[in-house]
Amino acid sequence: MAARVAVIGGGISGLAAAYRLSELARTREFPLEVTLFEAGARVGGPLETVRREGLVMETGADAFLSEKPEALALAERIGLGGRLVRTREALRRTLVVRAGRLVEVPEGFALMAPTYLGPVLLSPLFSLKGKLRMLLEPLLPRRRADGDESLAAFVTRRLGVEVLERVAQPLAAGIYTGDPYHLSVAATMPRFVEMERRYGSVILGLRAAARQAAEKRGVSGARWSLFVSLAGGMGELVEALRERLGATLRVGAEVQELRREGVRWRIAVGGEALTADAVICTVPAYAAARLLEPVAPVLAAELRPVRYASAVVINLAYAAAALPALPSGFGFVVPAIERRKIIAGSFSSLKFAGRAPAGIVLLRVFLGGALQAHLAELDEAALVAAAREELSALLGITAAPQVIEVRRWPEAMPQYAVGHRHRVASIRKRLTEVPGLFLAGAYLDGVGIPDCVRQGEAAAGAALAAVMGV
Numbered sequence: 001m002a003a004r005v006a007v008i009g010g011g012i013s014g015l016a017a018a019y020r021l022s023e024l025a026r027t028r029e030f031p032l033e034v035t036l037f038e039a040g041a042r043v044g045g046p047l048e049t050v051r052r053e054g055l056v057m058e059t060g061a062d063a064f065l066s067e068k069p070e071a072l073a074l075a076e077r078i079g080l081g082g083r084l085v086r087t088r089e090a091l092r093r094t095l096v097v098r099a100g101r102l103v104e105v106p107e108g109f110a111l112m113a114p115t116y117l118g119p120v121l122l123s124p125l126f127s128l129k130g131k132l133r134m135l136l137e138p139l140l141p142r143r144r145a146d147g148d149e150s151l152a153a154f155v156t157r158r159l160g161v162e163v164l165e166r167v168a169q170p171l172a173a174g175i176y177t178g179d180p181y182h183l184s185v186a187a188t189m190p191r192f193v194e195m196e197r198r199y200g201s202v203i204l205g206l207r208a209a210a211r212q213a214a215e216k217r218g219v220s221g222a223r224w225s226l227f228v229s230l231a232g233g234m235g236e237l238v239e240a241l242r243e244r245l246g247a248t249l250r251v252g253a254e255v256q257e258l259r260r261e262g263v264r265w266r267i268a269v270g271g272e273a274l275t276a277d278a279v280i281c282t283v284p285a286y287a288a289a290r291l292l293e294p295v296a297p298v299l300a301a302e303l304r305p306v307r308y309a310s311a312v313v314i315n316l317a318y319a320a321a322a323l324p325a326l327p328s329g330f331g332f333v334v335p336a337i338e339r340r341k342i343i344a345g346s347f348s349s350l351k352f353a354g355r356a357p358a359g360i361v362l363l364r365v366f367l368g369g370a371l372q373a374h375l376a377e378l379d380e381a382a383l384v385a386a387a388r389e390e391l392s393a394l395l396g397i398t399a400a401p402q403v404i405e406v407r408r409w410p411e412a413m414p415q416y417a418v419g420h421r422h423r424v425a426s427i428r429k430r431l432t433e434v435p436g437l438f439l440a441g442a443y444l445d446g447v448g449i450p451d452c453v454r455q456g457e458a459a460a461g462a463a464l465a466a467v468m469g470v
């Protein structure tokens with residue numbers, strides 16, 4: 001009889017886990033039955049592309065990092081190697097709103113710190129006082145304490161409050177939709193913590209990294225842009241996995257209860273009860289806490305406090321002729337101190353080729369997040385009105401959009417609070433006390449798509465080893 005593994009949750013973590021299980025079982029010639037249960041009507045979570053009127057509209061994620069290899073490797077293994085697309089590097093620039101205008105983030109500025117001081121000194125983004133404060137950074141002593149601290153505390157301590165308010169907060173909000181006073185620096189930006197530890201300075205650490213990257217580029221040349229996507233949008237990744245997984249996937253199948261039955265698991269779905277030898281749970285932390293409460297209450301208690309933020313993404317397509325000239329760049333972020341109703345905007349049809357037919361410009365606007373949770377609650381008409389009001393104020397766009405696509409993502413972004421890594425270590429420790437259970441998902445070791453693929457695949461490897469008894 002084949003061993004059975006159940007995967008709960010059909011986001012990218014669960015899909016990657018299920019696909020990896022099928023690959024591993026095949027290469028090891030091990031009889032394995034895999035079933036993935038997804039509560040919603042579709043799999044993929046925030047990887048969802050809506051295609052209509054010649055537009056390729058990303059309602060959630062629009063790209064993934066190529067530096068972390070797992071998502072690229074998965075795309076290649078499922079036959080999408082030829083579908084990968086680069087960003088238009090000539091336009092790669094991040095803009096940030098300052099006093100209601102879009103200003104370029106100085107060249108070499110990496111999320112919270114400059115690599116080179118020249119572009120910073122010339123930038124209108126910072127005041128003279130802010131620039132002088134930044135110049136001091138390499139001279140400041142290292143932090144003595146070794147516990148975690150907030151992203152805001154770290155940036156303010158090293159680079160000053162202006163860098164926090166003008167750049168680090170909006171860029172972190174663009175990734176984590178989070179509040180920098182609550183986000184953990186160790187969990188969200190470990191690279192910078194390591195730079196302080198190693199070089200005594202983030203700026204000196206960035207310079208060393210730039211030198212190493214230049215040497216590496218000299219040898220091999222970068223194959224991909226920093227962010228990549230698929231010609232038909234991120235939905236292609238989900239569609240290809242769905243096709244390959246076939247009958248393994250069960251949508252509209254919410255797991256209501258998990259129980260132990262001897263050494264096996266009993267999974268209640270709809271009116272049915274199924275058994276499995278191992279379970280890979282990839283649902284959000286709050287849903288995992290609910291499911292695991294009866295079988296692993298201590299583990300559930302570690303999962304429950306992980307908070308999530310909600311966001312809204314609005315795609316808007318305009319006739320190019322009706323728009324003023326757009327600034328050159330992939331998009332812009334909006335600092336909270338600007339007190340606007342949107343947190344970011346991206347110029348989708350400039351960032352990637354093939355996102356809109358000729359003569360049409362596709363934009364995306366983000367609202368909500370941890371700092372503006374109330375805005376994510378607005379009704380659809382009010383959301384669109386807020387987006388249009390801000391596009392008019394910031395970009396001078398007054399034309400009516402030809403296509404509008406609004407997508408809400410309630411409780412979709414896990415917030416890595418101060419102490420997150422410690423929490424994840426305790427979750428992993430508790431997990432070892434529950435044989436046959438494996439966890440993966442954005443709330444653990446990274447929210448990005450490659451992080452989720454890595455976690456899903458690692459859980460698959462561990463689950464298979466467990467059912468094979470190795």
Ligand SMILES: Cc1cc2nc3c(=O)[nH]c(=O)nc-3n(C[C@H](O)[C@H](O)[C@H](O)COP(=O)(O)OP(=O)(O)OC[C@H]3O[C@@H](n4cnc5c(N)ncnc54)[C@H](O)[C@@H]3O)c2cc1C
Pocket residue numbers: 008009010011012013014037038039040043044045046047059060061062063064065253254255256282283284287311313409412413440441442443447448449450452
């Ligand atoms: C708006 C937005 C934009 C983003 N943009 C990017 C980007 O450009 N690049 C990037 O790398 N990352 C991006 N991210 C982050 C990344 O997309 C997510 O972190 C990742 O997709 C999460 O995947 P997951 O599988 O861990 O969770 P999810 O996708 O949330 O999947 C969990 C699934 O579990 C299901 N579920 C819950 N309870 C049950 C149950 N009881 N039974 C069965 N199923 C259940 C849910 O319905 C859900 O489908 C973005 C995220 C959002 C929200």
